[in-house]
Amino acid sequence: MIRCENALDTSAIYDVHTQAFERENEAQLVDKIRDSDCYIPQLSLVAEVDNTVVGHILFSCIELVGKENLRVLGLAPLAVVPKFQRQGIGSALVQVGLETAETMGEALVVVLGHPQFYARFGFQPSLNYGIKSPFPVPADAFMVKLLTSYQEKYQGTVVYPPAFQEV
Incomplete structure (x- = not known):
């Protein structure tokens, strides 16, 4: 079962990521x-799974700085407890998250991750769309997924909020 987190999930989510x-x-x-x-x-x-939190995904606001400063979504982090990995839970979290972002009218999602995994959901190298990583990473690992509200004005360099500096 996939659902929005609630206040009672905080410590379980912390444990999943740890x-x-x-x-x-x-x-x-x-x-x-x-x-x-x-x-x-x-x-x-x-x-x-059986009323126990075994996975978590977070999409949050990040900035895309170019001709305009635009708010976009960053997908990070995604985690599944090791004994439940490779069972489709991470994929289900990504899919539900993307569907939710779509219904909310979001324009695009940025992710730094494994190209083979994220390509299955339509993520493509960000450079294909004029979107640059703020740090040196392999070009195929910094990706974007365009959603229905995407417009070509979404170009520039991604700027992550300060919370990301310690990861």
């Missing part, structure tokens, strides 16, 4: 975003 990444950086990132104006409650989703 287990999945074997460190606390991503869990702390979620907490910092949750406490910021970048947080979008409808786009913080958990996956449950």
Whole structure:
């Protein structure tokens, strides 16, 4: 079952990220975003198995700075407890998150991740659309997914909020 996170999920979400990444950086990132104006409650989703939170995905506001400063979505982080990985839970979280972002009228989603995984959802290298990473990364790993509200004005360099500096 996939649903929006609620106040009772905070520690379970922290545990999911800590287990999945074997460190606390991503869990702390979620907490910092949750406490910021970048947080979008409808786009913080958990996956449950037998009433236990086993996965989490967060889409939050980031900026695209070019001719205009535009608000777009960043997908980060995505985590599934190791014993539940490779069972489609992460894919389901991405799919539901993208569908929700679409219904909210969002224009595009940015992700830094594994090209083979994210390409299945329509993510493509960001440079194909004139969108640059703020740091040096492999070109195929910094990707965007265009949503229905996308317009060509969405070009420039991605700027992540301060919460991302410690990841």
